[in-house]
Amino acid sequence: SYVLTQPPSVSVSPGKTARITCGGNKIGGRSVHWYQQKPGQAPLLVIYYDSERPSGIPERFAGSNSGNTATLTISRAEAGDEADYYCQLWDGSTDRYVFGSGTKVTVL
Amino acid sequence: QVQLVESGGGLVKPGGSLRLSCAASGFTFSDYYMSWIRQAPGKGLEWISSITRLSDTSYADSVKGRFTISRDDAKNSVFLQMDSLRVDDTAVYYCARISWGEVRWFDPWGQGTLVTVSS
Numbered sequence: 001s002y003v004l005t006q007p008p009s010v011s012v013s014p015g016k017t018a019r020i021t022c023g024g025n026k027i028g029g030r031s032v033h034w035y036q037q038k039p040g041q042a043p044l045l046v047i048y049y050d051s052e053r054p055s056g057i058p059e060r061f062a063g064s065n066s067g068n069t070a071t072l073t074i075s076r077a078e079a080g081d082e083a084d085y086y087c088q089l090w091d092g093s094t095d096r097y098v099f100g101s102g103t104k105v106t107v108l
Numbered sequence: 109q110v111q112l113v114e115s116g117g118g119l120v121k122p123g124g125s126l127r128l129s130c131a132a133s134g135f136t137f138s139d140y141y142m143s144w145i146r147q148a149p150g151k152g153l154e155w156i157s158s159i160t161r162l163s164d165t166s167y168a169d170s171v172k173g174r175f176t177i178s179r180d181d182a183k184n185s186v187f188l189q190m191d192s193l194r195v196d197d198t199a200v201y202y203c204a205r206i207s208w209g210e211v212r213w214f215d216p217w218g219q220g221t222l223v224t225v226s227s
Contacts, residue, residue: 033213035153042202043153045215054215086153090212095166097143097155097212 002091004100011106012077020103022070022087030089032070034063037102038083046085047072074105082107110134110216112203117221120193124225128188130203130218138181141206143214144188146199146223154199158206159186171197193225 005023012018022032032050035043045054047063050070060075074081087100116128130142143158156168157177165177176189186203200222204214 031211035214037153042217042219043214044217045213048207048213048215049211084152088153088213092210095158096168097145097158097214099153099155102152 001094001096002089002098004087004089004098006085006087006100006103008101009104009106011108012074014078014107015076018074018077018081018105018107020072020074020085020087020105022072022100023068024070024089025068027068027070027089028066030065032063032065033088034061034072035086035088036081036083037086043086077105077107079107081105110205112205112216112218114201114203114218114221117201117223119224119226121227122193122195122225124193125189125191126193126223128190128201128203128221128223130186130188132184132186132205135205137184140208141212142177142179142186143204143206144177144186144201145204145214145217146197146201147220148196148199151199157188190223193223195225197223198225199223 034047036046037043050065051063062073064071084102086102111133113131156171159177174192179186200220202217202220204217207213
């Protein structure tokens with residue numbers, strides 16, 4: 001089965017840029033989506049189709065995907081961006097939905 | 109607005125059964141695939157089951173043969189029948205709408221319902 005690998009944690013200073021990676025075999029040939037989950041809340045879609053932002057998601061959130069790594073970039077990080085972030089894709093060959101293990105972003 | 113509301117969670121003994129419901133509103137429910145995703149305490153997200161518009165189903169290996177997903181378009185609802193529950197099924201269970209097309213993501217999600225399996 002397809003595996004998505006994320007770093008357990010990323011730290012960023014307020015106003016700086018955080019980059020969260022999601023590794024997978026030839027992931028650049030697939031479409032990756034990203035979710036933000038704050039404590040006690042349901043996940044929220046922040047990026048779909050590698051780099052598209054749903055309405056209401058700030059432009060500070062951006063996505064890219066190439067080779068064996070997809071990346072979620074948070075620019076001008078704010079305290080409110082502290083959350084767990086998960087990448088996800090759909091494996092059409094097996095009809096399975098795969099999540100990465102999640103990355104905890106700390107803004108300090 | 110688009111909304112999903114789960115219900116039916118609770119405390120159940122190992123080997124027991126539980127039926128979760130997810131009521132949808134704000135969109136044409138019959139047009140969409142739906143899914144259940146769970147999150148064990150302190151752990152990550154795990155997809156467990158999905159159902160198409162025509163009620164074709166798919167399951168994660170961890171629940172296949174024990175859980176059954178179904179839908180009732182007249183009631184704008186999707187269900188998860190959970191049998192032979194185990195302690196490691198303890199989790200918050202979320203329902204989510206699946207995007208259209210050949211690239212699929214989950215949006216929106218419900219608020220979740222907690223299932224605790226314990227003796």
